[in-house]
Amino acid sequence: MKNSITMIDNRTGKSYEFDILEATRGPNVVNISSFFAQTGMFTFDNGYTSTASCKSDITFIDGEKGELRYRGIEIEKLALNHSYLDVCYLLLNSRLPTEQESLEFDLELRHRSFLHEGLRHLFQAFPSDAHPMATLSSATSALSTFYFSHLEICKENEYQEMARRIIAKIPTIAAFAYRHSIGAPFIQPDINRSFTENFLYMLRAYPGGKMHRGVHGEEKIKEIEIKALDTIFTLHADHEQNASTTTVRGVASTGAHPYVAISSGISALWGRAHGGANESVVAQLEMIGSVENVDTYIERAKDPNDPFRLMGFGHRVYKNYDPRAKILKTLQDQLKDELNIDSNLLKIAHKIETIALSDEYFISRKLYPNIDFYSGIILTALKIPTSMFTPVFVIGRTVGWITQWIEFKKDKDAKITRPRQLYLGD
Ligand code: SDX
Numbered sequence: 001m002k003n004s005i006t007m008i009d010n011r012t013g014k015s016y017e018f019d020i021l022e023a024t025r026g027p028n029v030v031n032i033s034s035f036f037a038q039t040g041m042f043t044f045d046n047g048y049t050s051t052a053s054c055k056s057d058i059t060f061i062d063g064e065k066g067e068l069r070y071r072g073i074e075i076e077k078l079a080l081n082h083s084y085l086d087v088c089y090l091l092l093n094s095r096l097p098t099e100q101e102s103l104e105f106d107l108e109l110r111h112r113s114f115l116h117e118g119l120r121h122l123f124q125a126f127p128s129d130a131h132p133m134a135t136l137s138s139a140t141s142a143l144s145t146f147y148f149s150h151l152e153i154c155k156e157n158e159y160q161e162m163a164r165r166i167i168a169k170i171p172t173i174a175a176f177a178y179r180h181s182i183g184a185p186f187i188q189p190d191i192n193r194s195f196t197e198n199f200l201y202m203l204r205a206y207p208g209g210k211m212h213r214g215v216h217g218e219e220k221i222k223e224i225e226i227k228a229l230d231t232i233f234t235l236h237a238d239h240e241q242n243a244s245t246t247t248v249r250g251v252a253s254t255g256a257h258p259y260v261a262i263s264s265g266i267s268a269l270w271g272r273a274h275g276g277a278n279e280s281v282v283a284q285l286e287m288i289g290s291v292e293n294v295d296t297y298i299e300r301a302k303d304p305n306d307p308f309r310l311m312g313f314g315h316r317v318y319k320n321y322d323p324r325a326k327i328l329k330t331l332q333d334q335l336k337d338e339l340n341i342d343s344n345l346l347k348i349a350h351k352i353e354t355i356a357l358s359d360e361y362f363i364s365r366k367l368y369p370n371i372d373f374y375s376g377i378i379l380t381a382l383k384i385p386t387s388m389f390t391p392v393f394v395i396g397r398t399v400g401w402i403t404q405w406i407e408f409k410k411d412k413d414a415k416i417t418r419p420r421q422l423y424l425g426d
Contacts, residue, residue, distance in 0.1 A: 175202030238400025312373030
């Protein structure tokens with residue numbers, strides 16, 4: 001039996017044959033790269049709902065089962081048993097690190113977390129009410145003027161160094177963007193603190209690096225807060241060919257600097273249909289205000305004439321519960337007492353979820369809570385300001401973007417991204 005499909009043009013009776021490429025997990029693909037050459041027509045796939053844009057072995061998603069794997073390992077195992085930095089190592093190297101490699105990777109990222117002094121001045125150019133995502137995207141693009149500006153990266157050690165630099169520096173840029181937005185002096189990273197603790201420290205510390213002194217002596221950043229944020233970073237680390245990753249690969253395909261590709265990913269992620277949803281979820285829960293109002297908003301979400309959407313609900317791929325949302329919901333239930341999670345927001349979220357999961361409109365469209373539905377409630381409990389929710393997503397996702405960028409660069413068959421169109425003009 002030939003591993004191909006035959007398509008017949010019913011207007012002419014002409015048949016065309018296209019090879020099937022086998023996947024190791026999930027759907028196989030039909031190779032239609034010769035479709036235009038054979039038929040003189042383009043295929044049309046609005047929003048790429050049925051289109052594979054590349055070959056990859058980084059992240060696997062099964063939308064029907066609600067399954068997510070990084071380099072073949074289930075997200076539940078990684079979130080429960082490994083640090084975010086070990087997950088970064090896994091994504092970059094296709095295997096988890098040994099204990100020694102993990103220590104060395106952690107230490108290298110601590111040393112690389114500092115920014116060139118020249119970059120500090122860029123932040124001053126922004127108005128204090130600039131959204132941190134705008135500053136983050138601009139400063140990340142500016143990093144390209146400090147590193148690898150004249151180097152065609154092609155050796156493994158160069159890929160690794162370039163990747164480790166950006167993973168290490170993004171939290172510092174994000175923290176500086178926040179500190180600028182509140183008119184507070186920047187807090188330099190503390191190499192005695194872990195990757196995740198450092199981010200909370202750079203957000204919260206007082207000038208001179210002193211933490212707020214509680215009534216019983218110096219208040220440490222609680223272990224439970226570090227673990228919760230580390231898990232959130234892991235859950236956001238990569239997610240196959242989503243909108244921002246597709247943007248990063250598109251910029252990679254033109255040969256531009258890797259850090260401007262990451263900057264373009266940050267810009268794409270900002271939209272509320274994508275990573276900006278976590279910020280919108282909390283704003284929406286606060287707008288709904290009480291469980292008594294939930295029914296009204298559910299009806300609005302179902303009304304085709306009302307642009308209101310339930311933020312944090314629905315997903316292009318997951319037609320089942322987003323496994324990351326499940327993990328966050330469990331984490332939230334574990335933390336609600338220790339982190340004093342806002343019980344009103346929680347009650348509203350749970351009411352929305354309960355109603356939506358039993359309502360025909362949501363069931364028929366397979367709309368379930370996604371990663372953004374619960375992440376904002378936990379971030380609020382971690383005293384992370386709403387404007388920093390999507391920057392937190394950026395910190396988690398940078399390793400995914402740069403890993404996908406490297407995979408694109410190593411792909412000998414990679415081509416510049418250049419889709420066609422269905423022209424309807426004159
Ligand atoms: C992320 O792709 C990724 O992997 C992204 C991400 C990642 O890790 O990178 O997982 C992160 O972006 C998660 C998604 C965060 N966005 C939101 O929560 C915003 C709210 N959700 C929607 O805007 C929407 O569900 C999308 C954008 C997420 C998915 O949109 P699709 O796949 O293009 O689906 P669609 O818009 O065609 O909707 C299908 C139907 C429509 O109804 P009908 O026209 O068939 O009558 O479902 C309805 C939509 O109106 N619908 C919703 C809804 N989402 C879809 N109705 C109410 N509320 C919603 N949230």
